[in-house]
Amino acid sequence: xxxxxxxxxxxxxxxxxxxxxxxxxxxxxxxxxxxxxxxxxxxxxxxxxxxxxxxxxxxxxxxxxxxxxxxxxxxxxxxxxxxxxxxxxxxxxxxxxxxxxxxxxxxxxxxxxxxxxxxxxxxxxxxxxxxxxxxxxxxxxxxxxxxxxxxxxxxxxxxxxxxxxxxxxxxxxxxxxxxxxxxxxxxxxxxxxxxxxxxxxxxxxxxxxxxxxxxxxxxxxxxxxxxxxxxxxxxxxxxxxxxxxxxxxxxxxxxxxxxxxxxxxxxxxxxxxxxxxxxxxxxxxxxxxxxxxxxxxxx
Amino acid sequence: xxxxxxxxxxxxxxxxxxxxxxxxxxxxxxxxxxxxxxxxxxxxxxxxxxxxxxxxxxxxxxxxxxxxxxxxxxxxxxxxxxxxxxxxxxxxxxxxxxxxxxxxxxxxxxxxxxxxxxxxxxxxxxxxxxxxxxxxxxxxxxxxxxxxxxxxxxxxxxxxxxxxxxxxxxxxxxxxxxxxxxxxxxxxxxxxxxxxxxxxxxxxxxxxxxxxxxxxxxxxxxxxxxxxxxxxxxxxxxxxxxxxxxxxxxxxxxxxxxxxxxxxxxxxxxxxxxxxxxxxxxxxxxxxxxxxxxxxxxxxxxxxxxxxxxxxxxxxxxxxxxxxxxxxxxxxxxxxxxxxxxxxxxxxxxxxxxxxxxxxxxxxxxxxxxxxxxxxxxxxxxxxxxxxxxxxxxxxxxxxxxxxxx
Numbered sequence: 001x002x003x004x005x006x007x008x009x010x011x012x013x014x015x016x017x018x019x020x021x022x023x024x025x026x027x028x029x030x031x032x033x034x035x036x037x038x039x040x041x042x043x044x045x046x047x048x049x050x051x052x053x054x055x056x057x058x059x060x061x062x063x064x065x066x067x068x069x070x071x072x073x074x075x076x077x078x079x080x081x082x083x084x085x086x087x088x089x090x091x092x093x094x095x096x097x098x099x100x101x102x103x104x105x106x107x108x109x110x111x112x113x114x115x116x117x118x119x120x121x122x123x124x125x126x127x128x129x130x131x132x133x134x135x136x137x138x139x140x141x142x143x144x145x146x147x148x149x150x151x152x153x154x155x156x157x158x159x160x161x162x163x164x165x166x167x168x169x170x171x172x173x174x175x176x177x178x179x180x181x182x183x184x185x186x187x188x189x190x191x192x193x194x195x196x197x198x199x200x201x202x203x204x205x206x207x208x209x210x211x212x213x214x215x216x217x218x219x220x221x222x223x224x225x226x227x228x229x230x231x232x233x234x235x236x237x238x239x240x241x242x243x244x245x246x247x248x249x250x251x252x253x254x255x256x257x258x259x260x261x262x263x264x265x266x267x268x269x270x271x272x273x274x275x276x277x278x279x280x281x282x283x284x285x286x287x288x289x290x291x292x293x294x295x296x297x298x299x
Numbered sequence: 300x301x302x303x304x305x306x307x308x309x310x311x312x313x314x315x316x317x318x319x320x321x322x323x324x325x326x327x328x329x330x331x332x333x334x335x336x337x338x339x340x341x342x343x344x345x346x347x348x349x350x351x352x353x354x355x356x357x358x359x360x361x362x363x364x365x366x367x368x369x370x371x372x373x374x375x376x377x378x379x380x381x382x383x384x385x386x387x388x389x390x391x392x393x394x395x396x397x398x399x400x401x402x403x404x405x406x407x408x409x410x411x412x413x414x415x416x417x418x419x420x421x422x423x424x425x426x427x428x429x430x431x432x433x434x435x436x437x438x439x440x441x442x443x444x445x446x447x448x449x450x451x452x453x454x455x456x457x458x459x460x461x462x463x464x465x466x467x468x469x470x471x472x473x474x475x476x477x478x479x480x481x482x483x484x485x486x487x488x489x490x491x492x493x494x495x496x497x498x499x500x501x502x503x504x505x506x507x508x509x510x511x512x513x514x515x516x517x518x519x520x521x522x523x524x525x526x527x528x529x530x531x532x533x534x535x536x537x538x539x540x541x542x543x544x545x546x547x548x549x550x551x552x553x554x555x556x557x558x559x560x561x562x563x564x565x566x567x568x569x570x571x572x573x574x575x576x577x578x579x580x581x582x583x584x585x586x587x588x589x590x591x592x593x594x595x596x597x598x599x600x601x602x603x604x605x606x607x608x609x610x611x612x613x614x615x616x617x618x619x620x621x622x623x624x625x626x627x628x629x630x631x632x633x634x635x636x637x638x639x640x641x642x643x644x645x646x647x648x649x650x651x652x653x654x655x656x657x658x659x660x661x662x663x664x665x666x667x668x669x670x671x672x673x674x675x676x677x678x679x680x681x682x683x684x685x686x687x688x689x690x691x692x693x694x695x696x697x698x699x700x701x702x703x704x705x
Contacts, residue, residue, distance in 0.1 A: 080501035
């Protein structure tokens with residue numbers, strides 16, 4: 001288990017991190033979300049000991065030792081490989097730095113290349129690969145030594161939906177073998193889809209921390225999806241309705257001022273008859289992100 | 300496996316397999332080979348430089364062939380055959396030997412060009428010796444008289460200890476050493492600073508530092524460059540030994556070799572000594588400082604600028620060594636021969652000229668090595684911060700921010 005306890009980091013007068021705490025258990029995926037400059041990369045750099053910081057970061061109850069770094073797989077935000085090396089040379093070199101012998105890693109390369117659908121041969125030079133394929137090779141470098149702690153900074157950035165799915169499968173597979181995984185993302189759908197927990201940072205401070213459902217539910221079931229022959233104007237006159245957005249023919253999304261207004265709206269709209277859809281939900285992570293991450297309600 | 304060694308081997312193999320490194324190592328040999336080859340092609344072959352000897356007197360002919368010392372051929376025995384061979388440029392020409400009434404010996408050379416002055420002297424010596432024998436016979440001198448006439452004047456050279464060859468050896472040693480160190484330092488400072496600056500411009504360092512400590516990585520890089528230099532030196536030593544063997548036995552250079560063997564021996568002695576350790580330690584120190592300069596650059600495009608401070612420093616020390624070459628006893632040379640960066644040029648200068656004791660050299664070397672170790676330790680400590688600091692803050696800003704990160 002990775003435990004981050006009360007870490008703070010200042011760059012001159014800038015408070016990059018302020019009393020940040022969270023845990024990531026084995027076999028758990030945690031999403032670290034926040035706007036640009038919220039402190040996500042600084043958090044990763046602190047875990048990786050790139051920075052001096054106040055507070056404590058432990059792995060299985062102990063400060064991270066040199067040997068523990070062999071169990072880490074890290075993907076930085078900006079992708080970069082050694083362009084003059086071949087795919088095999090690059091993967092083997094980085095794996096050797098993780099204390100993995102070349103003869104153990106080499107036989108796995110073809111399998112991983114197939115898993116990520118890398119177009120090219122292991123003997124191809126990195127600079128001959130497309131940007132997307134270079135990104136996949138870097139993902140292989142991050143995961144091939146089967147690390148126990150995986151830190152991915154914006155891993156989905158630049159990936160098309162097909163390749164994003166391949167990455168999600170690899171992340172879930174790592175979780176199933178017991179790895180603790182943290183990744184940052186601006187795409188809340190990815191976080192919602194595969195994360196068990198999430199931490200949201202705003203200006204270096206934790207503003208949300210919990211399971212994905214728990215975080216959503218703490219905002220109340222204030223989103224109502226409704227299919228009805230009522231007009232938007234009619235719906236907006238109902239008590240407890242803050243705003244109405246048409247999202248399709250006879251299909252609306254209502255924002256409620258209070259989750260408790262739901263039953264009265266249900267009665268008013270159905271009048272005891274069948275309607276196709278009445279779904280009262282908490283706000284989506286995307287909505288929460290827009291509301292909470294920047295500290296401003298964008299709606 | 301030790302991670303420092305992994306970085307060392309990766310750095311070394313990547314560079315050693317590059318064409319630029321191969322060319323760097325092979326260039327002197329290609330140059331020497333080309334010079335040797337052109338000389339060989341331009342120099343006439345053995346047969347073509349021979350002189351045929353023609354004489355009615357067979358014993359006279361044999362005597363000339365065996366004892367004259369001139370490069371001759373016994374292949375042609377008649378004037379016609381020798382003329383044909385000369386026309387075809389198979390031989391350099393032919394010499395016709397005669398004795399008139401068994402009293403006077405004469406020789407006439409026939410050929411397209413004048414005989415080399417050395418050969419003329421040899422022919423003259425042979426003829427004089429023969430003529431003296433004939434004169435003695437004609438004069439019917441007694442043995443005593445003959446011995447009296449045989450007395451020759453003597454000429455000897457009493458040379459002082461500091462001979463001209465000593466001075467030449469020192470000058471040659473100094474220039475070879477200074478230029479070698481200057482070129483090696485410039486080359487490797489540039490390679491190191493540019494490689495590290497180029498790495499810094501990418502995020503690969505974050506991946507690497509998530510696997511090993513910056514200190515281990517930095518040390519591995521420096522050792523990798525040091526291995527390259529050692530490789531270059533070994534290739535030069537082996538190649539040099541091969542060239543010495545060739546030079547000693549090749550007909551083109553054997554004479555020159557035997558003539559200059561004492562100087563060459565002294566030069567080699569001056570080079571393959573503690574001076575070589577000074578050169579290696581200097582390379583190590585400059586490599587460490589170059590890595591530091593490379594780590595202060597923030598953009599890949601600026602990689603070429605990274606090595607400039609080190610190259611200017613090297614240029615300054617080189618210029619100083621050249622300026623004080625003629626005055627190795629100067630107080631400035633003495634003081635600076637103990638200061639790292641300068642000592643690599645100035646202590647060897649003093650040693651070559653015999654103005655420094657071995658004790659002084661060892662002290663200077665200890666200071667130099669301590670500086671190398673100290674700078675490796677300190678730069679290794681701050682290396683991570685410097686490499687991960689990628690904001691554009693200028694030289695001092697980069698340094699300050701880098702120091703604050705770790």
